[in-house]
Amino acid sequence: MTDAPSRPTVVILDYGSGNVHSAAKALEAAGAAVTITRDRQAVMDADGLLVPGVGAFRAVVDQLKSVRGDELIERRLAGGRPVLGICVGMQVMFEHGDERGVETDGLGEWPGDVTELDAPVLPHIGWNEVEAPEGSVLFDGLEGERFYFVHSYAAQDWRLETQPPFPAPRVTWAEHGARFIAAVENGPLSATQFHPEKSGQAGIRLLTNWVNSLRK
Numbered sequence: 450m451t452d453a454p455s456r457p458t459v460v461i462l463d464y465g466s467g468n469v470h471s472a473a474k475a476l477e478a479a480g481a482a483v484t485i486t487r488d489r490q491a492v493m494d495a496d497g498l499l500v501p502g503v504g505a506f507r508a509v510v511d512q513l514k515s516v517r518g519d520e521l522i523e524r525r526l527a528g529g530r531p532v533l534g535i536c537v538g539m540q541v542m543f544e545h546g547d548e549r550g551v552e553t554d555g556l557g558e559w560p561g562d563v564t565e566l567d568a569p570v571l572p573h574i575g576w577n578e579v580e581a582p583e584g585s586v587l588f589d590g591l592e593g594e595r596f597y598f599v600h601s602y603a604a605q606d607w608r609l610e611t612q613p614p615f616p617a618p619r620v621t622w623a624e625h626g627a628r629f630i631a632a633v634e635n636g637p638l639s640a641t642q643f644h645p646e647k648s649g650q651a652g653i654r655l656l657t658n659w660v661n662s663l664r665k
Contacts, residue, residue, distance in 0.1 A: 457482065457496040457661075457664055458481070458482050458484070459481040459484075459497040459499055460484050460492050460499070461484070461499045462487060462516075463486050464512050466508070466512050466513075467502050467503050468503070469501055470485075471647070472499060472501055473485055475645065475652060475656055476646075479657040481656075489517075492525070493524065493525065496663040496664075497533065498530070498532045500518070500522065500532060500538035502534065502538030502540070503537055503599075504537060505551075506540055506553050506602065507546065510546075510555060523556070526636075530637055531659075531663055532639070534639075535641055538640065540555070540563040542638065543555045543556075543558075543561045543562065544557045544560050544561060545561075545563070546564075547565075549565075558638055559604075559633070560609055561604050561607065563603060565601055566600075566601060566603055566605070566627055567627045568625050573598050573599070573601065575597070576597055576598075577595060577625065578594070579596060579643075580623070580631075581632070582621065586619075586662055587632060587634055587655050588621065588632075590654060591654055591655060591658075594651035594654075595651065596644075596645065596651060596652065596655075597643055598625070600642060604629065605629045616636075618633055618636075619634040620633055621634075623642070629642065
């Protein structure tokens with residue numbers, strides 16, 4: 450009789466932003482062994498790191514830096530260790546945020562700005578389909594599914610240029626008034642503008658795809 454494979458370990462970065470407990474339940478349903486912590490060694494040792502985030506861009510950046518989360522994210526990515534950002538946890542991966550004239554430097558993992566959507570109704574709250582690229586790992590088996598968004602700001606263009614042998618990032622789009630980036634898969638760094646933990650079975654399946662990728 451063979452032993453069951455161990456569950457990939459995922460740390461949810463506990464820095465004061467985001468609904469960490471609903472994210473933990475969703476990740477456990479997706480097959481991960483989950484810890485909520487800001488302990489540096491635990492963050493570095495985990496198979497995957499999830500960075501949640503809700504609220505204002507500047508507040509999330511400040512909260513991250515207060516626990517040196519920006520350094521931990523950078524160190525993991527430099528070592529090829531997977532990171533997944535959710536909602537504002539995705540937005541802060543870009544260079545800049547501009548919220549009602551308040552400009553804030555992000556973590557700068559990707560070039561580009563997070564700005565207000567040009568839409569008749571804000572915030573954008575509800576279920577949207579997305580346009581995932583061919584070969585997406587996160588959206589494998591999720592063609593035509595809808596995901597739950599709650600936001601007024603987003604990155605609305607993709608500026609990162611890659612050269613061989615580095616693979617091109619996989620960028621997923623959605624639309625609310627204007628097109629915006631709904632998700633990115635870029636080497637060890639992935640992120641979603643929507644909330645997979647609030648997206649029912651489609652969200653669990655997406656998280657399962659990410660958790661399974663941690664086994665490789």
